[in-house]
Amino acid sequence: MNSTAPQQSVLSEAQLMSIVSSAQEAIITIDQSQRIVLFNPAAERIFGCPAASAIGESLSRFIPERFRAAHIEHVARFGSTLAGKRPMGPQRLLFGLRADGAEFPIEASISSAHDGAGKLLTVVLRDATAFVAAQEALLRSHEALRNLSANLQQVREEEQMRIARELHDDLGQQLTALKMDVSFIEQALVAYPDAAELRGRAHAMRRLIDATVASVRRIAADLRPTLLDDLGLVSAIDWLLNDFARRYGIAVESTIEVDDDHFSNCAATALFRIVQEALTNVARHAQASAITLQLYRRGERCVLRIQDNGRGRDTSAEPGQRSFGLLGIRERAHGLGGEVTIESAAGQGFAIEAVFPEASLVGGEASR
Known part of the structure; x- marks a missing residue:
């Protein structure tokens, strides 16, 4: 029984080396001083460097210079912990350095193990180009x-x-x-x-x-609406809200704390269409009896908020549904550098808020 144990150990080591040699991912093992002790054929191909030249070298040889200090610290910190394996880098995407000096993106994970000489760290990486x-x-x-x-x-x-x-x-x-x-x-x-x-x-x-x-x-x-071109955005929104209230019998309350001089033609059109689409969604889906509209400044940003008291929507329960109206609102807002957020829950109404950098709403021709 004692005679078979060394044979099994040798067999296991041979199997392990066979796996490492045939692996498609680059496998590099370093010692506690971050010197390379194993450099498999995949690593040779990826880095363009034979194992004979890599073994004994510092791992930093294969890291772009601007990342070396941070990488050495990261590996050292990992080596001092008891963690077994984890991805390297906050987003698992790092950069390697080929023998010819070319940089390339890599995905990498690092693990630790012990042998008779001390702790070894093994990096498994893949070319992410x-x-x-x-x-x-x-x-x-x-x-x-x-x-x-x-x-x-x-x-x-x-x-x-x-x-x-x-x-x-x-x-x-x-x-x-x-x-x-x-x-x-x-x-x-x-x-x-x-x-x-x-x-x-x-x-x-x-x-x-x-x-x-x-x-x-x-x-x-x-x-x-001719009002949009003749009198500006504020008058056009007032007309739109009054027409909406008359058509659908939904009470409307508005607070507009900006004037037309702050909007270019492009911005005025986009904001008017956002309001128009939001009101259309209320009429079609909300079953609301009242809406409020606010248009005001918040620091160096302009905020457009439209809220109803309708049936709302449980967005988490409808992952497969898409509203092309809301998609259109998001795209119009994106065109002005804005962001759209939605607040809604079943039975608690629906609110849509678009926030724009004020600088993106001005410039070019005024809206009237």
């Missing part, structure tokens, strides 16, 4: 999509402005001229006692034209 490149590509793609979204919103605003003007000016003027002609015919038929039926039809036509003119004005205002 592809992962970082994929992350950067994803961020670029995300930013490109946001830029595309912002551009599409701008194109949409310009198209809505054009259509609203054509509805208000061209179609509105034509309907007004038609109404005048019908009114003339209606008055002319007064001289003909036998034309009572025709007068009645002319009168009905005039009323239909009046209703059509009102519809055209409403549609044009929904597309792009």
Whole structure:
């Protein structure tokens, strides 16, 4: 039995070395003075350095100079604890240094063990170049999509402005001229006692034209209220709130402590659309009887807060649901460097708050 123990020990050591040699991750073992005592083939490939040249060298040889002091301290601190294994770095992403001087990102973990000579530390690391490149590509793609979204919103605003003007000016003027002609015919038929039926039809036509003119004005205002361009953001929000209260019978209370001179055309349009979308969400989903709107300064920031007393929403219970309205609000806010937060719970109403750097709301043309 005693004769088989050394054989098992040798076998176990051979198996361990085979695993270390065939591992895809780089494995580096250092002693208490942070000198390399093991440098597997994967480490040779990753760092471009043969094991014969690495063994006996300080681990700092494979760390960029600007990180060496912090890394040496980190490894030493770990070596003095009883921790068995943990990731290296607060975000598990560090940087290595190849033999040719090139830096590259790595993911690494460190573990400790004891042998007859003392404590050994083993670092297992993986080249994260592809992962970082994929992350950067994803961020670029995300930013490109946001830029595309912002551009599409701008194109949409310009198209809505054009259509609203054509509805208000061209179609509105034509309907007004038609109404005048019908009114003339209606008055002319007064001289003909036998034309009572025709007068009645002319009168009905005039009323239909009046209703059509009102519809055209409403549609044009929904597309792009002339108040926003003529009188500024504050007047446009007041009109929007009054129209909302009239349409849906929901009480509205507003506190606006800013003036139009603080908003560029772009900012005024974005804030108006955020308010418009928030009110649409209230009308569709909230089942509310009252809302409050606040627009004010907080230091060097501008705050827009809209809150209702409706049924609210348990956001934790609906992880799969997405609101494109809220997504649009977030994107518009992001375009101005703002952040959106939502406060809601089932039965406790819904509040949306957008906070913007005041500097991002000014600049360019004023809103009027």
